[in-house]
Amino acid sequence: MRILLSNDDGYHAPGIAALAHALDPIADITVVAPERDRSGASNSLTLDRPLQLRRAPSGFHYVNGTPTDCVHLAVTGMLEHLPDMVVSGINHGTNMGDDTIYSGTVAAATEGFLLGVPSIAISLVGKQPEHFATAARVARELVERFQREPFAAPVLLNVNVPDLPYEALRGVRITRLGRRHRAEPVVRAQNPRGETIYWVGPAGPAAEAGEGTDFHAVAAGFVSVTPLQIDLTHTAQLEGVANWLQR
Template sequence: MKILISNDDGVYAPGLLALSQALSTIGEVVVVAPNEEQSGYASALSVSKPLHTHQLPSGFIAVNGSPADCVHLALHELYRDVDFDCVITGINSGANLGQDVMFSGTFGAALTAQLLGIPAIATSLVGGGVKNGGQESASDYQVAANEIVKLLTDTSILEFLKSLPYHVLNVNIPDMDSNSDIKGRKVTSLGHKQIAEPVRHMIDPRGRDAYWLSLRKCKNSKHKNERPLDSSAKSTNQKNVVLTSGMTDDQAVAAGYISLSPVRLHHTPAGALDKLLALDL
């Protein structure tokens, strides 16, 4: 198995190292990631500046661009002769739940791969925040990395993704001390929560107005605009996988489960087309 890995926390992030080490036990791994944190860049591409690469002693390739840049560059140029079986992004430090996937560089990098027809999975660790007083290490992501390996080896998830063009599997793993503490996996829809403080206004040291954007959610806010899974969904015989109706990603991880959300983009719903055609345009 040949695997391309990227992220949005940067090439030196411990989650990236943990993911690379774990996946190296089941396949041939290549890492191309931003040379610094690029959170919130979604699937942005750098088309107004040149990109430069630098290979680290670890073999990882650092790029002065966005997460999507890294995947785009890797697939079209750096490793254009390699047929990758999948692209895995992360492990993100913190959740990528609900509407946040639209802003996430972790998700955007995976989306870039899927637009090119390669199965893609975006992975995130939920609940730990900045660990060990800001001194994170790869070991803090080991449990999550093990679960990603099991997802690839114990299930037919890659074959599933191959059959669904323009779909990215968004995976959120609860931060647990051991793999035995994780209750299993649940297939979920994306939730939706209100943002607690979308913009914080402040005055910088030079007396200028400054604004800090935030996606931090309100605690105990009600979910809005959620869409449950098809009510016909039934339990499968796949080990540790339970299809549920109406459970969202944030609800699943809060209950101790790994959340698996198939997200489809590049899609124009037929119903929306019909309504638009009915207008007097």
């Protein structure tokens, strides 16, 4: 089995090292990740300059671009064969609810999915997460399950793992995305030149976090697995908008 690994925290991040260590015994892995932290890059492609692919002493490859660039470059230009799976992570922090819109971790997996490859984004939930080995073990179990029972069509799975020892996990739940409140206001500051600068504030707390959501599952100690889709069409509004246009 051939697996392409990527992330948005950069090729030097502890999460991708833990992921590679866990999956190397069961698959032929290739790592292609950003050269630096590109958290929040979403599904952006670099179109205004060329990309460079380099190899680190660890054997990991890195690109001077976004997570999406990394997977796109690997699948369409670097690898001789289409990978059997793309695994993105392990993200340093949460990717639940609205986070998935901005997440570079999810974006890397999404690019694999769009290119016809089953893909998993995996994140370790916590402000200063420590149990990367737990998330890596969960990722390996999901990959092994896929090896035994592959899906008939490509899937895109968003996985969030509580920051707990593996033995403390309560199981796995299939979930839907929750919702957050609006983000906190930007933080105004001054740079050394006396110019006003702004830092984007933190994400807001969970607004819709009831039973069945990713927020609820992780808070209860379960691994959350959410199947995602790319179709953004608001089907329920098609008729209403059509009527509005005809008035």
